[in-house]
Amino acid sequence: MLCRSAVFRYARRFFTITATLALGSFNTFADENDLNSQQVQRGAYLLRAAGCVACHTNPEHNGIFLAGGRALKTPFGTFYTPNITGDPTHGIGNWTESDFVTAMTQGVAPNGTHYYPVFPYTAYSGITATDLTDMWAYLRAVPSSLTSNREHDIKFPFSIRLTNWAWKLMFFRPTTYRADLTRSPEWNRGSYLVGTLGHCGECHTPRNIFGAIKSRYAYAGTKHGPGGEKIPNITPDQETGIGDWTQNDVTWLLQTGFLPDGDVVGSSMADVVEHSTSHLTAGDQSAIAVYLKSLTPIYKQMPTKKGPAEDNINNW
Ligand code: HEC
Numbered sequence: 001m002l003c004r005s006a007v008f009r010y011a012r013r014f015f016t017i018t019a020t021l022a023l024g025s026f027n028t029f030a031d032e033n034d035l036n037s038q039q040v041q042r043g044a045y046l047l048r049a050a051g052c053v054a055c056h057t058n059p060e061h062n063g064i065f066l067a068g069g070r071a072l073k074t075p076f077g078t079f080y081t082p083n084i085t086g087d088p089t090h091g092i093g094n095w096t097e098s099d100f101v102t103a104m105t106q107g108v109a110p111n112g113t114h115y116y117p118v119f120p121y122t123a124y125s126g127i128t129a130t131d132l133t134d135m136w137a138y139l140r141a142v143p144s145s146l147t148s149n150r151e152h153d154i155k156f157p158f159s160i161r162l163t164n165w166a167w168k169l170m171f172f173r174p175t176t177y178r179a180d181l182t183r184s185p186e187w188n189r190g191s192y193l194v195g196t197l198g199h200c201g202e203c204h205t206p207r208n209i210f211g212a213i214k215s216r217y218a219y220a221g222t223k224h225g226p227g228g229e230k231i232p233n234i235t236p237d238q239e240t241g242i243g244d245w246t247q248n249d250v251t252w253l254l255q256t257g258f259l260p261d262g263d264v265v266g267s268s269m270a271d272v273v274e275h276s277t278s279h280l281t282a283g284d285q286s287a288i289a290v291y292l293k294s295l296t297p298i299y300k301q302m303p304t305k306k307g308p309a310e311d312n313i314n315n316w
């Protein structure tokens with residue numbers, strides 16, 4: 001028979017052990033929570049940097065955050081962005097992280113169909129694995145919305161998703177972002193922010209008749225931008241690009257939307273500044289400026305309606 005003091009001793013030991021275990025597991029739990037909240041914060045920042053918020057939130061009808069519905073006019077018809085909140089029926093609440101990674105880097109939906117490249121997975125394909133994990137953590141934390149997706153209103157044959165498969169065969173190669181070790185860390189950060197996350201080329205680079213980017217003319221602007229907008233040349237060409245801008249001029253624009261001449265940037269770039277670049281850290285804004293100023297200048301005259309034909313030699 002156990003004497004009372006032995007019972008107490010056992011009881012005390014039992015409590016000490018369980019308390020230690022509980023505390024131990026509580027600590028792990030706290031660490032996980034901490035890690036998760038750091039990921040959520042990083043993810044929130046990355047979603048801003050990548051412009052997801054601007055496209056997946058409908059500014060008309062007082063759009064709900066990331067609930068989609070924004071209309072994107074293209075030569076192929078009008079696309080409506082989907083709801084990417086965590087609602088299982090209307091959003092992507094049923095997705096796994098790996099579904100998300102596949103969508104972002106391969107342009108393939110969980111049911112195996114192919115996305116239209118108006119969702120810029122062509123640029124996002126190079127997002128790093130860590131960044132994708134953090135973006136996913138953030139998407140899980142965003143309040144769900146019951147907003148239903150709207151069908152795209154696009155012309156035949158583009159209305160058939162199989163055309164995306166053919167398009168991808170011709171124009172899409174999944175990429176992995178690789179740092180250029182001959183350049184500074186700041187330049188590399190800028191290259192990642194401009195080329196991958198910020199997908200600046202989706203607007204600033206001209207496209208061929210199939211809507212694929214002409215990388216030879218990267219960032220040289222186009223008169224056929226999204227929604228029929230004219231998009232300026234942001235290579236450092238003195239005459240037709242941003243060659244006479246200082247680095248500060250670029251960061252000032254990214255922060256405030258003000259151009260060097262005191263005018264305010266307009267049309268879709270105003271959205272980019274409001275929803276994306278103005279939320280970036282000063283370090284990231286300056287990395288973008290460093291990168292843009294380092295590009296090979298491309299001479300490209302914007303077309304003038306009545307200008308002589310030779311003015312249009314370099315137009316595309
Ligand atoms: C230029 C506008 C645009 C930007 C920027 C954009 N998307 Fe999208 N996204 C779309 C469109 C349009 C679709 C629908 C494509 C389709 O139907 O083939 C889409 C589809 C998606 C889907 C698939 C949803 C589903 O229900 O199948 C996910 C997930 C997604 N986007 C996440 C993101 C994230 C995360 C970002 C930022 C890193 C982002 N998108 C940036 C336009 C955009």
Ligand code: HEC
Nearest residue numbers: 198199200203229230231232234265266267268269272288
């Ligand atoms: C949705 C399309 C779109 C995206 C994405 C976009 N831009 Fe723009 N950008 C424009 C348009 C349109 C203008 C011209 C605005 C105007 O006419 O006032 C512009 C203007 C600019 C200018 C001013 C050029 C000048 O000569 O006035 C700079 C610099 C610039 N963008 C940099 C960027 C950078 C850097 C990114 C990526 C982080 C980016 N843009 C992404 C559409 C876009």
